[in-house]
Amino acid sequence: MSSTHTTGLAGLIRSSAADQAAALAAREVSSRDLTQAHLDRISAVDGAVGAFLDVDAERALSQADAADAARKEGRTTNELTGVPVAVKDLIVTRGQVTTAASRILEGWVPPYDATLVRNLRAAHTPILGKTNLDEFAMGGSTEHSAFGRTANPWDLGRIPGGSSGGSAAAVGAYEAPVAVGTDTGGSIRQPAAVTGTVGVKPTYGTVSRFGVIAMASSLDTPGPMARTVLDAALLHDVIASHDPLDSTSL
Numbered sequence: 001m002s003s004t005h006t007t008g009l010a011g012l013i014r015s016s017a018a019d020q021a022a023a024l025a026a027r028e029v030s031s032r033d034l035t036q037a038h039l040d041r042i043s044a045v046d047g048a049v050g051a052f053l054d055v056d057a058e059r060a061l062s063q064a065d066a067a068d069a070a071r072k073e074g075r076t077t078n079e080l081t082g083v084p085v086a087v088k089d090l091i092v093t094r095g096q097v098t099t100a101a102s103r104i105l106e107g108w109v110p111p112y113d114a115t116l117v118r119n120l121r122a123a124h125t126p127i128l129g130k131t132n133l134d135e136f137a138m139g140g141s142t143e144h145s146a147f148g149r150t151a152n153p154w155d156l157g158r159i160p161g162g163s164s165g166g167s168a169a170a171v172g173a174y175e176a177p178v179a180v181g182t183d184t185g186g187s188i189r190q191p192a193a194v195t196g197t198v199g200v201k202p203t204y205g206t207v208s209r210f211g212v213i214a215m216a217s218s219l220d221t222p223g224p225m226a227r228t229v230l231d232a233a234l235l236h237d238v239i240a241s242h243d244p245l246d247s248t249s250l
Contacts, residue, residue, distance in 0.1 A: 008029075009029065009033060009034070009037040010037065012029065012034065012037070013034070013037050013038055013041055013174050013177070014174050016177070016226075016227060016228045016230065016231050017080060017083050017177040017178045017226060017227075017228075017231040017234060017235070018079075018228070018230050018231055018234060020034060020083050020177055021079050021080055021081075021082070021083050021234070024071065024081070024082045024083065025071075030064070030068050030082075031064040031065075031067040031068045031071075031081075031082030031083075031084075031124075031126065032061060032064040032065055032068060034064070034082065034083070034084065035060050035061055035063075035064040035084045035126045035128070036061065036064075038084050038128055038175060038176060038177070039055070039057050039060065039061075039128065041173075041174055041175050042055055042128065042129070042170075042175045045153075045173055045175065046173075046175060048151065048156055049150065049151050049153050049156070049169050049170075049173050049175070050132060050148055050149060050150045050151055050166075050169070051086070051131055051132060051150055051153075051160075051166045051167075051169040051170035051173060051175055052086070052128075052129045052130065052131055052132065052166065052170065052175070053089050053097075053099060053101065053129070053130050053131065053132050053145075053147055053166070054089070054096065054097050054099075054129050054130045055128060055129035056096055056127075056129060059095070059096065059127070060084065060126045060127060060128050060129070061126070063121070063124065063125075063126035063127065064082065064084070064126045066124055067081050067082035067124035067125070067126060068082065070124050076124070077122065077123055077124070078123035078124075078125075078237070078238055079234055079237075080123060080125050080178075080234050080235065080238055081123055081124045081125065082124060082125070082126070083125055083177055083178070084125065084126040084127070084128045084176060084177065085120060085125045085126070085127055085128065085176060085177075085178050085179060085180065085235070086127070086128050086129060086130075086131050086166075086167055086170045086171070086175070086176035086178075086179035086180070087117065087120070087127055087129075087130055087131065087167075087179065087180045088130070088131050088133055088164050088166065088167050088179070088180055088181050088182055089101060089130035089131055089132065089133060089166070090133055090136075090137055090163075090182055090212060090213045091114045091116065091117060091130075091180060091182070091211060091212050091213075091222065092110040092112065092113065092114045092117070092211040092212075092213070093110060093113060093114070093117055093127065093130065094110055094111060094112050094113040094117075095109060095110075096109065096110075096127075096130065097109055097130065098110050098130065098213075099130075099146075099147070100133070100135065100136045100137070100213050101132060101133045101134065101135045101136070101144075101145035101146055101147060102135045102136055102146050103146045106146075110211075112211065113211060114208070114210060114211020114212055114222075115208035115210045115211055115241065115243045115245060115246065116180065116207055116208055116211070116212075116222055116239040117211065119238055119239050119240075119241055120180075120238060120239065123238045125238065128170075128175070128176055131164075131166030131167045131169075131170055131179060132145050132147065132148070132149075132150045132165065132166030132169075133145060133162065133163045133164060133165065133166055133167075133187075134162045134163040134165070136213065136215065137163040137164075137182060137184065137187055137213075137215045138163065138215065139162045139163050140161060140162045140163065140186070140187070140190060141159040141160075141161065141162045141165065142159065142160055142161070142162040142163065142164075142165025142166060142169075142191070143159060143162075144162075150165045150166050150169050151169065152169065152172075152194065152195060153169050153172040153173035153195065154172065154195065154196065159194065160172070160191055160194055160195050161190045161191030161192075161193065161194035161195065162187060162190070162191055163182075163187040163191075164179075164181030164182060164183070164187045164188050164191050164199070164225065165191045165194075165195075167179035167180065167181040167188075167191070167225045168181070168191035168192055168194070168195040168197055168199065168225055169191075169195060171195070171197050171225050171226060171227055172195040172196060172197050172227075177226070177227070177231065178224060178225065178226045178231055178232075178234075178235045179224075179225045179226075180222060180223070180224065180225065180235070180239060181199060181222070181223060181224075181225045182212055182215075182220060182221065182222050182223070183199075183201035183220075183221050183222075183223055184215050184216050184219045184220050184221070185219065186201075188200065188201050188221075188223050188225060189201055191225075192225055197225060197226065197227055198224075198225065198226045198227060198228060198229055198231070198232045199223065199224070199225045199226075199232070200223050200224055200225075200232050200236065201221050201223050202221060202222075202223045202224075202236060202240065203250070204219070204221055204248065205246075205248050205249055205250035206236075206240045206250055207221065207222045207223060207236070207239050207240050207241075208222075208241065208243035208245065208246040208249055209221075209222065209246050209248070209249075210243055210245040210246045217248075218248075222239065223236065223239075224236045224239065
């Protein structure tokens with residue numbers, strides 16, 4: 001990879017997900033290169049930020065290759081095809097560890113995907129990894145994870161909010177262009193406010209709860225976290241769907 005290309009990617013990962021999607025659509029960059037640039041950013045800064053509990057680079061790059069193939073063959077199904085995403089570790093992922101930030105589930109590898117993860121995979125959005133949270137989503141600072149705290153990327157001595165603090169910090173630190181969190185009583189909106197990012201608790205029932213480890217089922221709502229309102233809307237379009245596996249799905 002040329003130094004010029006590397007410099008361009010370093011700037012691109014600081015742009016919006018919509019701009020990254022436009023660069024992919026214009027064939028200015030591949031999903032593999034874009035995903036690798038985010039993985040490089042994670043390697044460079046996450047030791048201090050602590051946004052991620054698990055990063056599966058090999059699988060993310062494989063998903064990026066699939067996105068590139070889909071785009072080349074005209075099989076893109078969504079504007080965010082090829083744009084990488086981070087997923088809160090309260091949401092189950094087939095073949096990749098899901099812990100809810102608790103030693104109780106340490107090492108657990110689910111045999112199935114949450115519905116919203118299936119939607120992400122169908123849209124060919126590479127999943128960079130699983131983000132930190134307060135254990136079982138019970139907290140508002142992401143200090144109460146069994147695997148260590150997450151820092152606010154603007155000031156490493158401060159909290160990123162919670163419980164979706166890992167997702168908020170990943171987006172705020174340019175480790176991921178967009179991320180998925182969950183909100184029961186503020187767990188998307190509060191960390192977004194604390195980290196200067198955008199977080200939306202969608203209308204209950206628009207995003208399936210199937211495969212989301214429950215805190216309070218009548219209130220739990222998965223939703224998008226991003227750096228712009230448009231990016232949040234684009235991610236919501238990917239993860240939202242009717243789901244017969246969720247009895248409260250709209």
